[in-house]
Amino acid sequence: MVDYIIVGLGLAGIAFCETLEKHNKTFVVFDNASNASSLVAGGMYNPVILKRFTIAWNAQEQMETANPFYNALEQKLNLKLDYKIPVLRRFTSVEEQNLWFEASDRRELENFLSTKLIPNTNISILAPFGYGEVLHTGRVDTALLLKEYASYLEKKNVLYKQCFDYRLLQLYEILIYNKIQAKNIVFAEGFAMNQNPFFDYLPLDGTKGELLTIKAPKLKLEYILNASVFIIPLGNDLYKVGATYDWTDKTHTCTAAAKAEILDKLNTLICCPYELMDHEAGIRPTVKDRKPLVGIHPKHKNLYILNGLGTRGVILAPQVAKQLYAFIENRNTIDKEMDVKRYEKLFQK
Numbered sequence: 001m002v003d004y005i006i007v008g009l010g011l012a013g014i015a016f017c018e019t020l021e022k023h024n025k026t027f028v029v030f031d032n033a034s035n036a037s038s039l040v041a042g043g044m045y046n047p048v049i050l051k052r053f054t055i056a057w058n059a060q061e062q063m064e065t066a067n068p069f070y071n072a073l074e075q076k077l078n079l080k081l082d083y084k085i086p087v088l089r090r091f092t093s094v095e096e097q098n099l100w101f102e103a104s105d106r107r108e109l110e111n112f113l114s115t116k117l118i119p120n121t122n123i124s125i126l127a128p129f130g131y132g133e134v135l136h137t138g139r140v141d142t143a144l145l146l147k148e149y150a151s152y153l154e155k156k157n158v159l160y161k162q163c164f165d166y167r168l169l170q171l172y173e174i175l176i177y178n179k180i181q182a183k184n185i186v187f188a189e190g191f192a193m194n195q196n197p198f199f200d201y202l203p204l205d206g207t208k209g210e211l212l213t214i215k216a217p218k219l220k221l222e223y224i225l226n227a228s229v230f231i232i233p234l235g236n237d238l239y240k241v242g243a244t245y246d247w248t249d250k251t252h253t254c255t256a257a258a259k260a261e262i263l264d265k266l267n268t269l270i271c272c273p274y275e276l277m278d279h280e281a282g283i284r285p286t287v288k289d290r291k292p293l294v295g296i297h298p299k300h301k302n303l304y305i306l307n308g309l310g311t312r313g314v315i316l317a318p319q320v321a322k323q324l325y326a327f328i329e330n331r332n333t334i335d336k337e338m339d340v341k342r343y344e345k346l347f348q349k
């Protein structure tokens with residue numbers, strides 16, 4: 001018998017596995033490696049919402065958990081995952097520069113927005129009004145993390161690379177799934193949660209995003225550029241560019257429209273040659289109220305959910321995993337803004 005079954009090995013599932021290992025709990029994981037949003041993600045973490053110049057919900061606390069979490073993972077897997085590179089916001093006018101400096105004076109933002117105006121010195125970038133720098137930002141190589149974490153679990157013989165079939169789960173005090181017995185199960189399936197008959201009452205909307213990868217040897221960008229699109233350096237002259245937001249299309253298909261949208265924006269930002277290398281699409285597990293979905297099933301007391309990481313999975317995953325674990329094992333409360341209890345009235349079975 002194991003303490004936990006985990007379904008899904010994206011950022012949420014990995015964060016929960018790590019929390020279990022830290023507390024010497026036993027577990028097995030099911031993952032069918034299908035359309036993980038974590039594989040496509042830009043991997044950026046940034047505590048500031050740059051559209052509105054506000055601090056993201058609970059960002060300070062989330063960063064305090066996320067930083068040591070990724071450091072520990074780097075050591076454990078012997079990999080470089082966390083690149084602490086600045087995000088530079090490109091200004092489009094003097095008015096925007098003024099808005100930035102007003103925002104950087106506000107108490108909640110003073111630790112995150114630099115008050116220095118940075119002039120553009122890169123001849124491949126069009127930025128006559130310069131930049132503002134966001135502090136405490138970076139990028140986690142989520143694709144590498146997913147790949148390496150899966151092999152780590154495979155070596156421990158605890159990963160089932162297959163689709164979890166909900167119909168086979170027998171709901172007793174000790175759960176039974178095929179030959180596996182478990183005390184608890186945590187579902188961390190990202191947008192695929194909508195196929196989960198136990199939790200499909202939750203309002204996981206999903207927001208499709210598409211990203212391009214370009215090769216631009218003359219761009220020489222050493223920071224993440226935030227403008228109408230993000231340009232994220234990956235090394236070896238490769239950059240991720242995007243992403244789009246589509247609230248209606250729920251497929252994982254790459255579209256010509258999204259590609260054109262990203263390239264149009266990119267062409268107003270850079271003036272050096274580039275080659276298109278890749279085009280990816282994924283669905284962010286977004287929720288109507290933009291808060292995660294964490295907690296216990298309304299009826300079955302050993303079924304749990306860890307989802308709704310939306311656009312900020314990198315920074316959120318370690319914190320939500322920690323809270324869910326403390327809730328299950330120590331009966332600590334979950335922040336009510338992310339506790340699935342807030343949607344209990346939608347449950348009608």
Ligand SMILES: Cc1cc2nc3c(=O)[nH]c(=O)nc-3n(C[C@H](O)[C@H](O)[C@H](O)COP(=O)(O)OP(=O)(O)OC[C@H]3O[C@@H](n4cnc5c(N)ncnc54)[C@H](O)[C@@H]3O)c2cc1C
Pocket residue numbers: 007008009010011012013030031032033034035036037038039040041042043044045162163164165188189190191192193208209210211242243244281282283284285306307308309310311312313314315
């Ligand atoms: C284009 C794009 C760009 C993004 N950029 C960023 C960014 O820069 N920074 C950031 O923080 N976030 C970003 N995100 C959001 C981020 O990707 C998500 O918040 C996060 O990855 C969600 O992780 P998850 O583990 O909940 O879900 P997923 O990563 O989707 O993982 C779910 C896993 O569950 C598995 N699964 C599902 N159902 C089953 C089943 N029945 N049986 C077995 N396995 C199953 C799937 O195969 C998958 O591996 C971006 C997303 C997109 C689409």
